Amino acid sequence: MDGQGPIFTGQDLPPLRRPNISMEETETDLHKNNEINSTDSIVSKSKLSAEAKEFVPKGIYSPIPTNNKSVQNRLERSRSQQQAPQSNNIITAPQLPSDINNGSNFNDYFNELEHLREVIVLLTSNPGKFDEKVPALLDNLRTCLDDSQMMDAVVQCIVDQAIAEHNFGYSGARLFVILNAYSSQMRLCLMNYCDSIEFTAPHSDKARNYTLFLAELFSQLDWEEAFGEYLLKMLQVLLTFDGPDDIKCICQVLKLTGMSLEALKFDAVLSIVNRLQDRLPDLPTSCANLLKNVLELRAAQWGRNNMHQPSTIPITHSVQSDYPPESPFVQRWSDGGPVFYGPDGLELSAEENAFLTDVADEISHDDSDPDGLWDPDPEMDEEMRAAFKEFVAMGKK
Structure with missing residues (x-):
């Protein structure tokens, strides 16, 4: 047809020629192929391993690993707590009395007890919510504060939680003091429940929690004698357990209440201190240091000088008989006033x-x-x- 170029078929096309390759390029390709083949051969025959042990020359000192542990094994305790199931860290609510379904009063106040349990669990994990949550709880319990059976249940919930959870000791004592101000039954119910509590050595952790709760209660109730006697009884129990943690708990209690307990029952405190001194050489370092601090504090008259001492704590006959009348320990009970310290931590003259x-x-x-x-x-x-x-x-x- 006119206007169109010639049409070529495959038979009309000339055959393709081979590319022109210089001798230098040919030699380079052959050299690369030889290198690749030689590398593969070395890798296939090599005995090296990426998992082999680290090579250390004989002339270099390689320290032998040692199992150094701190006195209190803080690292091991932290690791064991992290590896423990999370369910162990859940704060459990205190159990209601077993005879809750046997009395009509419990049925009438069941909602109040549930509210109490919720507040107790919250204060265990977050003590800072105390001022926010307790007023509403107090308003909810006002109708049953004079019911002895109900107060037994309230006291049992507070004390059992303080025994089970160390963090609730201080908040539990505060809660009892507030409820006691509005209830005529709380104090008697608590004393009856304290009379029924006993501990054995396998439950020494619960005994320590209970002791610290009593110490907080004793200090917040203005050093009431009845609870001071309960506290001294528990200190004697911890001495029979004779573990380092038990000794630490006794030292903590004495630092908080030692001055008042000594004024209340001087002979009992003196006996406890003497037994602690006998155990001093056998105690671990951290526990021994804490005990030494308590002994030094007692030797320094619990941080009071010869002119200053709260006059609200009465002097007992045992204190007077153990020290001469001119002793600073006896003289300091008659005067009151603040004690001031300088920037160096020493008491001002x-x-x-x-x-x-x-x-x-x-x-x-x-x-x-x-x-x-x-x-x-x-x-x-x-x-x-x-x-x-x-x-x-x-x-x-």
């Missing part, structure tokens, strides 16, 4: 206290302008000082 008192009196009787500058800048003229006084006056409006 009588001369230093007198100086501070004189300075405080001078400041209190100072009739100068309270809005004036205490130490004005020399560069401030009268106009600037007047402007400052005006600024202070404007801030008070």
Whole structure:
């Protein structure tokens, strides 16, 4: 057809020629192929392994690993707690009394007890919620605060949780003190329940929790004698267990309540201290250091000097008979007042206290302008000082 070029078929095309390859390129390709083949051969025949042990020359010192452990094995305890199931860290609610279904009062106040349990669990994990949650709980329990059977259940819930959970000891004591202020049955119910509690050596952890709860209760109830006797009884029980943790618990209690317990039952505290001193050489380092601190604190009259001591704690005959009348330990019970310490941590002397008192009196009787500058800048003229006084006056409006 006109206007179209020639049509070629496959038979009309000329055959393709082979590419022109120089001798240098040919030799390079052959060299690369030989290198690849040689590398594969080495890898296939090699005995090296990526999992082989690290090579250490004989001339280099390789330390032998040692199993160094801290005194309290904090690392091992932390690892064991992390490997333990999470269910062990869940705070359980205190159990209601077993005879809850046998009395009509329990059925009437079941919702109140459930509210109490919820608050107890919350305060165990978050003590900072105390001021927020307790007022509502108190309002909810107002109708049953004079019911002895109900108060038995309330006391049992509080004490059992303090025994099971160490973190609830302080909050439990606070909760009891508040409820006791509005209930005439709480104190008697608690004393009856304390009389029924006993511990054996396999449950020494619960005994320690209960002891710390009693110590908090004793301190928050203004050193009431009945709970001081319960506390001393538990200290004697922990001494029979004679474990390092039990000794630590006794030391913690004595640091918190030792001064008051000694005023209440001096002979009993002296017996406990003597038994602790006998155990001192056999105790671990951390426990021994804590015990030494307690003994030093007692030797320093529990942090009080010969002129200052709370006058609310009565002096007992045992204290007077053990020390001469002119002893500072006896003299300090008759006077009261604060104890001041300097920046170095040492107690201020009588001369230093007198100086501070004189300075405080001078400041209190100072009739100068309270809005004036205490130490004005020399560069401030009268106009600037007047402007400052005006600024202070404007801030008070």
